[in-house]
Amino acid sequence: MSKFSDRLYQASREVWQKSHEHPFLVEMREGTLDPQRFIYYLKQDYVYLIDYAKLFAYGSIKAGDMETMVKFAGLYHSTLHVEMELHRQYADRFGVTREQLEGTQPAPSNIAYTKYMLDVAANGSLAEVVAALLPCMWSYREIGVTFAEYPGALDHPLYKDWILMYSSEEFGELTHWCIGLMDQLAEGLPERELAKLEKHFVTTSKMEYLFWDMAYRGEEWPV
Numbered sequence: 730m731s732k733f734s735d736r737l738y739q740a741s742r743e744v745w746q747k748s749h750e751h752p753f754l755v756e757m758r759e760g761t762l763d764p765q766r767f768i769y770y771l772k773q774d775y776v777y778l779i780d781y782a783k784l785f786a787y788g789s790i791k792a793g794d795m796e797t798m799v800k801f802a803g804l805y806h807s808t809l810h811v812e813m814e815l816h817r818q819y820a821d822r823f824g825v826t827r828e829q830l831e832g833t834q835p836a837p838s839n840i841a842y843t844k845y846m847l848d849v850a851a852n853g854s855l856a857e858v859v860a861a862l863l864p865c866m867w868s869y870r871e872i873g874v875t876f877a878e879y880p881g882a883l884d885h886p887l888y889k890d891w892i893l894m895y896s897s898e899e900f901g902e903l904t905h906w907c908i909g910l911m912d913q914l915a916e917g918l919p920e921r922e923l924a925k926l927e928k929h930f931v932t933t934s935k936m937e938y939l940f941w942d943m944a945y946r947g948e949e950w951p952v
């Protein structure tokens with residue numbers, strides 16, 4: 730029997746492909762991305778991760794067993810201390826202070842993405858939380874691995890550390906755990922519920938695309 734995660738992957742394949750072909754990612758893997766665009770992305774991503782980390786706290790609260798509770802607590806911790814440390818180190822390299830990083834005003838697309846997930850987290854089941862947060866991990870894992878295999882990408886002095894983070898064993902293991910949990914939580918659910926999970930997954934997959942696009946355009950508030 731095929732896994733529910735296969736269905737999710739198929740449902741969002743076209744959107745993920747569009748992200749892979751987005752100029753932000755094409756230029757990043759080729760090493761030609763303007764660092765100013767990367768700095769914009771980094772600052773937006775830092776405040777994105779402040780909200781995103783909270784989803785793992787929700788996961789811990791909504792978990793039905795100790796093992797899941799502990800695992801989400803680990804994800805919460807590693808987002809704050811490992812993934813966001815990467816951003817802090819990049820900020821140091823660019824001369825961006827902690828205050829500037831934390832004080833970044835989230836752009837409209839960024840807010841739309843995080844608030845969508847936080848709404849699901851506050852009002853939905855654990856399965857819904859996992860469906861909404863999964864494209865973030867899974868698509869970055871896919872991008873990280875693809876980039877690491879792209880000739881010359883790892884030689885880039887600026888983008889190398891980012892690629893190493895998302896292609897790392899540790900990030901891969903956490904992603905696979907989340908995919909496995911999604912399959913477990915989907916087991917035995919009626920089609921109506923599965924369709925709701927698929928909707929969250931496809932929506933946040935589209936939000937991932939919008940995030941790359943936002944970063945490339947340097948999206949600002951109109952007034």
Ligand SMILES: Cc1ncc(CN)c(N)n1
Pocket residue numbers: 774777778812864865866869937940
């Ligand atoms: C927008 C976004 N999506 C995913 C990831 C990977 N956690 C991230 N850092 N930022």
